[in-house]
Amino acid sequence: xxxxxTKRSLINNTLRRTMATAIPESALPKKYGGKYLVTLIxxxxxxxxxxxxxxTIFAADNVPVDWETIELSGLDSHENDINKALxxxxxxxxGLKGITYTPTSPFAKSLNVALRKELDIYASLVLIKNIPGxxxxxxxxxxxxxxxxxxxxxxxxxxxxxxGVVESLKIMxxxxxxxxxxxxxxxxxxxxxxxxxxxxxxxxxxxGDGLFRRTVKQVGEAEYPxxxxxxxxxxxxxxxxxxxxxxxxxxxxxxxxxxILSNIGAALVGGPGVVPGAxxxxxxxxFEPGCRHxxxxxxxKNQANxxxxxxxxxxxxxxLGLDSHADRISKATYDVLAEGQATTQDIGGSASxxxxxxxxxxxxxx
Numbered sequence: 001x002x003x004x005x006t007k008r009s010l011i012n013n014t015l016r017r018t019m020a021t022a023i024p025e026s027a028l029p030k031k032y033g034g035k036y037l038v039t040l041i042x043x044x045x046x047x048x049x050x051x052x053x054x055x056t057i058f059a060a061d062n063v064p065v066d067w068e069t070i071e072l073s074g075l076d077s078h079e080n081d082i083n084k085a086l087x088x089x090x091x092x093x094x095g096l097k098g099i100t101y102t103p104t105s106p107f108a109k110s111l112n113v114a115l116r117k118e119l120d121i122y123a124s125l126v127l128i129k130n131i132p133g134x135x136x137x138x139x140x141x142x143x144x145x146x147x148x149x150x151x152x153x154x155x156x157x158x159x160x161x162x163x164g165v166v167e168s169l170k171i172m173x174x175x176x177x178x179x180x181x182x183x184x185x186x187x188x189x190x191x192x193x194x195x196x197x198x199x200x201x202x203x204x205x206x207x208g209d210g211l212f213r214r215t216v217k218q219v220g221e222a223e224y225p226x227x228x229x230x231x232x233x234x235x236x237x238x239x240x241x242x243x244x245x246x247x248x249x250x251x252x253x254x255x256x257x258x259x260i261l262s263n264i265g266a267a268l269v270g271g272p273g274v275v276p277g278a279x280x281x282x283x284x285x286x287f288e289p290g291c292r293h294x295x296x297x298x299x300x301k302n303q304a305n306x307x308x309x310x311x312x313x314x315x316x317x318x319x320l321g322l323d324s325h326a327d328r329i330s331k332a333t334y335d336v337l338a339e340g341q342a343t344t345q346d347i348g349g350s351a352s353x354x355x356x357x358x359x360x361x362x363x364x365x366x
Contacts, residue, residue, distance in 0.1 A: 003318075011292065018093070029093045029320060035180075036065050037065045037092050038065050038096055039068050039092045039096070039097075040095070041098060042069070042098045043072075043098025043100045043294070044073050044294045044301055045295040045296045046304035047099060047294075047305050049300075049306070050308075050310075053353060053357040054309055054310055054355055055314045059327055059358065059365070060364055061329060061364055062363070063317065063322065063329075065320075066354065071174065072085055072111060073125055074186060082115075082205070086119065090119070094286070094287075095285075095286050095287070096309075097287065099288065099294045101294065116279065119281055119283070120281045120284075123148070123149060124146060124279050125147075125278045126275060126276075126291070127275065127276055127290065127311075128245075128262075128265035128266070129142045129176055129269060130269050130288075132334070133293070133340050133343070134274055134337055136270055141245045141246060143245065143248035143251060144266060145247055145251050145253065146250060146252045147180075147253050147254075148175040148176060148253070148258070149279060151176055152254035153256040155171040162230065169201055170208055172225075172254070177215040177216065179181075181198075181220065181356065183280070184196050184252035185223065185268065188249070189226065189227065194228060194245055194249055195227070196216070196228070196229050196250045197232055197249070197251050198216035198230070198232075198252055199231075199233075199254075199261065200213040200233065200257075206339075207359075210268055211319050216231070217231060233333060234257045234261075241265065242264060245265075252293040258354070260275075266291035269290075270346075271347065272292075272308065273305030273308055274311075275291045276289065276306075276307050276309075276312040277289055277291075277313075285319055287316040291308070302353050305343075305344040305345070305347065305356070306353055306356065306357065307337065307356075311330060311333065313329075314329050329360070335363050336360055336363060342359035343355050343356065
C-alpha cells in the first residue's frame, strides 16, 4: 500500500493509493453496501475531539465510510482491548487513529509499537510543509519523513543484567532496511521527488547505523539511478532541519531518529496540530497525525486543532480512491486556515475546535 502524491499543491498534498508490487486481494480495504468500513481508534487526550471533527465533516460531505469504533487507551487498556483493535484492523485493512498515551512506567508498553509490530505496519510517512495562514519563521519547507517503524531502538528488547545495569538492544537488519529504503525511493519516484537522504549515526554506531546507511545507499544506487541519494548524521540533520530545511526532500530514518525529526519538522511549520501522517504495511494502513502529541493538558477544553487529523483522514480517502471527497475537504480546510478567521489558539487564533469545524462545513456547503 505504497502511496503517491501526484502534485505539490496543497490540495493534493495527500496520499494516493498505488503499489510498487501487486496488492493481494486479501489486503484490499473492505466495502459493504457501497461504503468502506474503517476502524476508528480515537485514542487518548484530545483524540475524541479531533476524530469527532472528522466524523462530522465526513457526514456533511456524504463520504461513503462507516466507522467501527474501538476504544483503546494507553492509560488503562488491557490485552482484550488491544486484541479488539487488532482484529478490527485485520478485518477492515484500514484505520484512522488518534494518539495513544504511553506511560513512562517500566512495565508499560507502547500500544503504537504493539500495533505496528503485530500488523507489520513498517513505514511511517509524515508530511512537513508550510501551510498558508499558519505562522512559520521559515518558508518554502516541503519535505517528507519516511521512518522505519518496527526495529531500531523501538525493538523493545531490554533487560536488567544486574541491579543498576540495563541493557537495551537496538536491532538493525538488512531485510527491513532494504524494505524501508525501497518504500522511500518508490515514494520519491512516484511523487517527483529528486533526493533521498539517509539519516544515521554511523560515525559512532558503526555496525547498526553503518548497515542502515550502507543499505539505503546501495538500494538507491542500484535500483533507483534517477534519484539522488545522500546521507547525513542525525545530529547534523537536526541542526540543518532548523537552519535550512529547504535542502531536504525525502528523509529516510530508523525509528528513533524519525520520531525526533518529526517533532522538529512540526515545530517548523506550525506545531503538531497541522502535520498529517500515515503508516503502511503490506496489508494494512493506519492514518494518524504525524507528530504524536496526546494533548492531555487541553483535553475536554474544545481548544484542539483538528487540522492534522482532518488532513490525515483526507490522505486515507485518497488511499481508498475517494479523491473527489479528499479534494473538497482538504480545500475547505486550507481555505479556512488561509483566511485566518476561525483558527485555533495553537496557531494564533481564538476559535474553538467546534468553531473551526463549523467553518469547514460552511466552505463545503458554499
